[in-house]
Amino acid sequence: MDDILLELEHAKKIGITGHIRPDGDCIGSCLSLYQYIKNNTNDSIVDVYLEYIPDNYNMLEGMNEINHDYQKEEEYDVFITLDCGSIDRIGKADKYFTKAKKTICIDHHISNQAFADVNHIVPDASSTCEILFGLMREEKINKSIAEALYTGIIYDTGVFKHSNTTEKTMNIAGKLICKGINFSKIIDESFYQKTYIQNQLLGRCLLESFLVLDKRCIITSVSRRDLEFYNATTKDLDGIIDQLRVTKGIQVAVFIHELDFREYKVSMRSNEIVNVSKIASFFGGGGHIKAAGFSMKGSLHDVINNVTRHIEAQLNNLEVTN
Ligand code: 5GP
Ligand code: MN
Ligand code: MN
Numbered sequence: 001m002d003d004i005l006l007e008l009e010h011a012k013k014i015g016i017t018g019h020i021r022p023d024g025d026c027i028g029s030c031l032s033l034y035q036y037i038k039n040n041t042n043d044s045i046v047d048v049y050l051e052y053i054p055d056n057y058n059m060l061e062g063m064n065e066i067n068h069d070y071q072k073e074e075e076y077d078v079f080i081t082l083d084c085g086s087i088d089r090i091g092k093a094d095k096y097f098t099k100a101k102k103t104i105c106i107d108h109h110i111s112n113q114a115f116a117d118v119n120h121i122v123p124d125a126s127s128t129c130e131i132l133f134g135l136m137r138e139e140k141i142n143k144s145i146a147e148a149l150y151t152g153i154i155y156d157t158g159v160f161k162h163s164n165t166t167e168k169t170m171n172i173a174g175k176l177i178c179k180g181i182n183f184s185k186i187i188d189e190s191f192y193q194k195t196y197i198q199n200q201l202l203g204r205c206l207l208e209s210f211l212v213l214d215k216r217c218i219i220t221s222v223s224r225r226d227l228e229f230y231n232a233t234t235k236d237l238d239g240i241i242d243q244l245r246v247t248k249g250i251q252v253a254v255f256i257h258e259l260d261f262r263e264y265k266v267s268m269r270s271n272e273i274v275n276v277s278k279i280a281s282f283f284g285g286g287g288h289i290k291a292a293g294f295s296m297k298g299s300l301h302d303v304i305n306n307v308t309r310h311i312e313a314q315l316n317n318l319e320v321t322n
Contacts, residue, residue: 024155111286
């Protein structure tokens with residue numbers, strides 16, 4: 001795929017989505033592509049669909065134009081999924097994806113199984129925003145598109161500190177800075193700023209965290225009751241896993257939050273040895289080698305037992321036997 005616009009040349013109705021529980025890369029890629037297509041096509045309809053968005057992305061242009069209710073009945077000529085590693089993470093936008101004449105998947109998850117008609121998957125890319133930069137014509141990237149792309153890159157690289165950051169990532173970030181973006185503000189507001197409640201939840205999760213597997217693995221969890229107590233939602237949980245990961249001596253950090261009765265979302269981060277994407281894929285999820293996740297039904301106890309067994313096996317260089 002040389003150029004996004006070429007793919008969309010004859011498309012009159014274009015739809016865009018990301019993944020459930022949108023994160024910075026998902027939001028940044030959807031908003032940047034949305035603006036890019038809108039600015040460069042004349043009479044095309046472009047719609048973007050995402051679930052709720054955390055407030056700390058409010059500074060991004062196009063935020064108010066996102067459809068959150070999925071009520072519109074539309075058959076798109078082209079429907080694009082961004083940063084979505086598997087079809088079960090598309091959420092309610094599935095109805096547009098299924099009916100679309102042509103589907104395109106642009107993503108960087110190593111676990112992506114190429115579920116669209118056209119698949120552009122670059123596992124080496126730090127973020128979907130990094131891939132999009134390469135697919136856009138640089139002269140057509142304006143300041144607000146640059147802001148959205150930059151937001152995605154800093155989210156997925158943890159502000160250029162994760163091992164997915166490459167020379168190319170830094171060069172792209174440099175080019176985006178040249179578009180006049182206020183990068184300090186973007187980094188502060190979208191990445192570091194926390195509400196009082198978010199900090200309280202972080203504190204609680206750290207207090208309740210525990211070490212297992214010879215202190216090489218740290219685990220913590222949050223229940224729906226905890227969230228209710230703080231009047232918080234799952235979008236207030238960003239960053240907790242990152243704080244766990246930097247615990248000295250840790251190989252793997254695990255953050256578990258209750259989605260529903262006997263249903264949990266598991267986030268994993270690895271520092272060196274363990275391939276957490278492999279574990280997530282085993283349980284029907286996915287992600288990257290050092291950052292992955294999955295959902296699991298059962299008790300919290302079951303979830304912890306299952307996940308630690310796989311981490312232990314990798315730490316000890318053993319296969320899991322069922
Ligand atoms: P997080 O732990 O931040 O939710 O996700 C870490 C990485 O794993 C992200 O790139 C995310 O897309 C991926 N991931 C998390 N949960 C799932 C899941 O349930 N299924 C798949 N396929 N990928 C997931
Ligand atoms: Mn994502
Ligand atoms: Mn991503």
